[in-house]
Amino acid sequence: MKKSQTFGDRTLFAVWRDERFLRLLGQIVFLVILATFLGYLARNMLNNLRQQGMGLGFDFLPLTAGFDIGEHLIPYDRSQTYLRAFEVGLLNTALVAGLGIFFATILGVFFGIARLSSNFLIQAIARAYIEFLRNMPLLVLLIFLYTGIFIQFPKVRQAITLPGPVLISNRGIAIPWGTPTDTFPLFVRILGIGILLAITLSLGLSWFGRRTGRAPLVWLWSILIFIAAAVAGWIALPSAPLKLDAPTVQGLRLAGGQQLSPEFMALLSGLVVYTSAFIADVVRSGILAVSRGQVDAAKSLGMSGFHIMRLIVFPQALRVIVPPLTSQYLNLTKNSSLAVAIGYPELFHVAGTVNNQSGRAVEVIVLVMSIYLSISLITSAFMNWYNRRVRLVER
Amino acid sequence: MTRKTFSLFSLLTVAAILVAACGGGATQAPQAPQAPSGEAQATPVVETVEVIKTVVVTVEAPAAAATPQVKIQVAQAPGFGETLKAVQARGNLICGVNGQLPGFSFLDPDGNYSGFDADFCRAIAAAIFGDPTKVEFRPTTTGERFTVLQTGEIDVLSRNTTWSLVRDTELGLNFTVTTFYDGQGIMVPKDSGLASLEDLEGGTICVQKGTTTELNLADVMATAGVNYTPAVFDDVNATYGAYAEGRCDAVTSDKSQLSSVAKGLLPDPENHVILDLTLSKEPLGPVVRQGDDQWFDIVKWTIFATIAAEEYGVSSANVDEMRSTSTNPEVKRLLGVEGDLGPKLGLTNDWAYNAIKQVGNYAEIYDRSLGEGTPTYIPRGLNSLYKDGGILYSPPFR
Numbered sequence: 001m002k003k004s005q006t007f008g009d010r011t012l013f014a015v016w017r018d019e020r021f022l023r024l025l026g027q028i029v030f031l032v033i034l035a036t037f038l039g040y041l042a043r044n045m046l047n048n049l050r051q052q053g054m055g056l057g058f059d060f061l062p063l064t065a066g067f068d069i070g071e072h073l074i075p076y077d078r079s080q081t082y083l084r085a086f087e088v089g090l091l092n093t094a095l096v097a098g099l100g101i102f103f104a105t106i107l108g109v110f111f112g113i114a115r116l117s118s119n120f121l122i123q124a125i126a127r128a129y130i131e132f133l134r135n136m137p138l139l140v141l142l143i144f145l146y147t148g149i150f151i152q153f154p155k156v157r158q159a160i161t162l163p164g165p166v167l168i169s170n171r172g173i174a175i176p177w178g179t180p181t182d183t184f185p186l187f188v189r190i191l192g193i194g195i196l197l198a199i200t201l202s203l204g205l206s207w208f209g210r211r212t213g214r215a216p217l218v219w220l221w222s223i224l225i226f227i228a229a230a231v232a233g234w235i236a237l238p239s240a241p242l243k244l245d246a247p248t249v250q251g252l253r254l255a256g257g258q259q260l261s262p263e264f265m266a267l268l269s270g271l272v273v274y275t276s277a278f279i280a281d282v283v284r285s286g287i288l289a290v291s292r293g294q295v296d297a298a299k300s301l302g303m304s305g306f307h308i309m310r311l312i313v314f315p316q317a318l319r320v321i322v323p324p325l326t327s328q329y330l331n332l333t334k335n336s337s338l339a340v341a342i343g344y345p346e347l348f349h350v351a352g353t354v355n356n357q358s359g360r361a362v363e364v365i366v367l368v369m370s371i372y373l374s375i376s377l378i379t380s381a382f383m384n385w386y387n388r389r390v391r392l393v394e395r
Numbered sequence: 396m397t398r399k400t401f402s403l404f405s406l407l408t409v410a411a412i413l414v415a416a417c418g419g420g421a422t423q424a425p426q427a428p429q430a431p432s433g434e435a436q437a438t439p440v441v442e443t444v445e446v447i448k449t450v451v452v453t454v455e456a457p458a459a460a461a462t463p464q465v466k467i468q469v470a471q472a473p474g475f476g477e478t479l480k481a482v483q484a485r486g487n488l489i490c491g492v493n494g495q496l497p498g499f500s501f502l503d504p505d506g507n508y509s510g511f512d513a514d515f516c517r518a519i520a521a522a523i524f525g526d527p528t529k530v531e532f533r534p535t536t537t538g539e540r541f542t543v544l545q546t547g548e549i550d551v552l553s554r555n556t557t558w559s560l561v562r563d564t565e566l567g568l569n570f571t572v573t574t575f576y577d578g579q580g581i582m583v584p585k586d587s588g589l590a591s592l593e594d595l596e597g598g599t600i601c602v603q604k605g606t607t608t609e610l611n612l613a614d615v616m617a618t619a620g621v622n623y624t625p626a627v628f629d630d631v632n633a634t635y636g637a638y639a640e641g642r643c644d645a646v647t648s649d650k651s652q653l654s655s656v657a658k659g660l661l662p663d664p665e666n667h668v669i670l671d672l673t674l675s676k677e678p679l680g681p682v683v684r685q686g687d688d689q690w691f692d693i694v695k696w697t698i699f700a701t702i703a704a705e706e707y708g709v710s711s712a713n714v715d716e717m718r719s720t721s722t723n724p725e726v727k728r729l730l731g732v733e734g735d736l737g738p739k740l741g742l743t744n745d746w747a748y749n750a751i752k753q754v755g756n757y758a759e760i761y762d763r764s765l766g767e768g769t770p771t772y773i774p775r776g777l778n779s780l781y782k783d784g785g786i787l788y789s790p791p792f793r
Contacts, residue, residue, distance in 0.1 A: 048546070048547070049476045051685075054565070066610045066614070067609045067610055068609075068612070068613045068623075068625045069625070069627075070599075070625050070626055070627065071624075077613075077617070077709075078610075113620050147636070147640065151640045151641070170640070171642075250597065251597045251598075252597045252598035253597040253624070254594070254599065255597075262642065263626075274648075317595055340629055341628070341633075343626055343628045349627070352629075353604050354628065355536070355538070356606075357605060357609075357610065358561075358565065359438075359561070359562065359565045359566030360565075361541075
């Protein structure tokens with residue numbers, strides 16, 4: 001067959017020989033098959049539901065849930081609605097995912113750099129850490145942490161007291177925590193001013209850095225000015241904005257301070273160490289991707305090891321690191337649903353109870369899937385924005 | 396022909412075969428558009444046609460003198476009779492059980508499911524096939540048990556499931572017969588010194604996810620004004636494992652489950668005590684899907700047959716003798732000597748005979764798993780015949 005047909009002799013070809021038509025037809029056929037398949041599934045489901053006299057709809061959400069949830073960041077009790085129960089679960093997921101991402105990043109960067117250390121011991125430890133965690137299923141790790149460590153602590157009445165005081169028992173870990181006093185709202189405003197100051201300073205310093213070619217420690221100075229504002233505010237206020245609330249043992253439970261349940265601690269620590277191993281490898285690959293010549297050039301300019309890392313290697317490594325890092329963040333968030341195995345009431349766990357008590361399996365699963373999808377899309381939108389910022393600007 | 400166009404053609408061929416295979420009249424292959432316009436879109440039209448089968452059953456009464464001819468019209472919902480047909484075609488009954496509950500359904504050392512709930516599955520299989528071994532047991536968690544029943548993965552759920560209004564209606568389930576009347580209790584370690592709800596103030600209570608006990612606990616604690624933290628787990632082993640490790644001050648469930656677990660799963664059963672308070676009524680029994688009333692009847696009446704058999708003194712030991720010598724018409728009808736009760740359920744006339752002969756009457760089933768000689772002994776209490784001070788009662792077999 002000749003492929004060199006022009007517009008003019010198009011009529012000479014039968015339409016089924018036209019490659020453009022065939023391409024289009026292929027796509028249409030594919031679409032039809034897909035739609036037929038999905039339609040068949042949907043129809044099948046609707047038929048089965050109707051056969052059992054069940055409908056579809058989200059009208060169950062405002063009904064009374066009737067069950068209690070162990071941990072909630074917003075007020076919740078059995079008389080609240082299913083919707084509220086979902087919110088409680090979502091916030092618990094957000095809490096564990098947010099803290100998990102934060103700690104996993106710090107730990108991951110640390111081990112990633114340690115893995116490249118020229119010190120044999122540090123390098124070997126980092127390597128063992130990464131290999132051990134990367135090759136273990138997360139579920140196994142979570143169950144080990146939960147049943148092997150966090151609920152093996154002594155009973156409440158024999159709780160271990162560490163200086164602080166930090167109380168450790170099989171009901172969880174309680175740490176001292178501040179309770180807000182009257183002056184707290186004012187203090188929040190002072191903190192706001194501190195943040196504004198820090199942003200202004202960081203913008204000013206970066207501008208100064210670009211003008212002079214020197215690189216001031218923008219982050220360090222910004223954080224210092226913020227801390228200075230906070231400390232000044234704390235001293236200036238007539239009474240301290242936060243009162244220290246020390247945990248104590250009270251009857252069957254730990255009271256006061258901030259309570260961290262064994263389920264929460266097991267899930268958070270499991271997610272953090274597991275994901276940090278992957279992040280460490282991402283960081284290592286990013287650093288190795290920066291060509292050796294860059295380091296040599298920096299050395300020949302007389303830069304110190306720290307400066308080479310901060311100013312030459314890391315900024316270039318970031319553009320390799322950020323895309324895979326994003327998927328690690330997404331993994332961590334989605335992996336938090338494994339908490340069902342250890343009983344931390346995050347979104348999926350609460351959804352399981354809602355499903356069972358309301359009997360709306362399809363709706364509950366659809367809701368859970370769309371919530372996880374939204375979380376993932378938001379996270380990756382943010383990371384894409386950040387990626388565009390750190391990307392190498394080619395001229 | 397270039398490779399590209401060739402592969403395109405092969406794709407098309409495969410696609411065409413697929414369309415033909417899954418067509419079934421639901422959709423038509425689109426007409427090939429004459430001019431390949433750029434924005435051609437295929438929108439499949441999926442029509443939903445509701446079919447309600449109306450089956451007219453004409454029952455010819457025996458042409459005895461002075462008996463009028465009766466015609467009964469039964470409008471049957473879609474799904475009527477489908478489960479039995481599917482079970483018979485498959486050759487076994489798929490029965491959802493707990494699988495972790497000694498005395499009710501538990502893997503014995505030989506790898507078979509044994510227990511009270513499991514035996515009712517066997518009785519149903521015996522009624523259908525005349526063979527109690529034609530059961531496939533599916534262990535289910537509390538969380539998934541209704542979904543697997545709704546989606547037809549199992550035929551019947553025989554898994555200490557509490558009958559409640561919401562489950563009966565919204566979940567699309569039908570509760571057959573209460574085989575075990577139970578109540579919710581609370582178990583605590585003996586040395587804890589806890590004796591009442593108020594003692595549990597501030598405590599943590601282990602509970603299984605998606606159960607009525609989870610809801611009752613919330614209700615009762617809210618009424619009593621006791622603050623507590625629920626620790627919610629997915630299955631029996633996780634719940635009682637956490638309790639045994641001391642994660643919770645107390646564990647709550649149906650009393651039968653507490654006692655069977657305490658005796659079967661906890662390492663130190665003598666150190667735990669079930670508090671003398673009952674949080675709720677828990678009627679437990681097999682459950683089927685809504686929409687197939689014939690199947691609902693089969694399960695219901697097989698259980699009633701075991702209860703009636705106990706009432707009339709028919710057991711697996713004497714069922715053959717009773718069958719040939721009994722003069723009691725009710726026993727004769729039950730065992731299929733008289734009448735045609737079996738065919739009315741879509742089964743053979745010796746359905747109840749088979750169930751009793753091969754699995755036993757209610758008392759035998761109970762004693763085998765929960766009787767005095769067993770490690771999971773639970774006094775019969777409410778679960779005695781109405782004649783003996785209990786509330787078990789079978790409607791008449793006629």
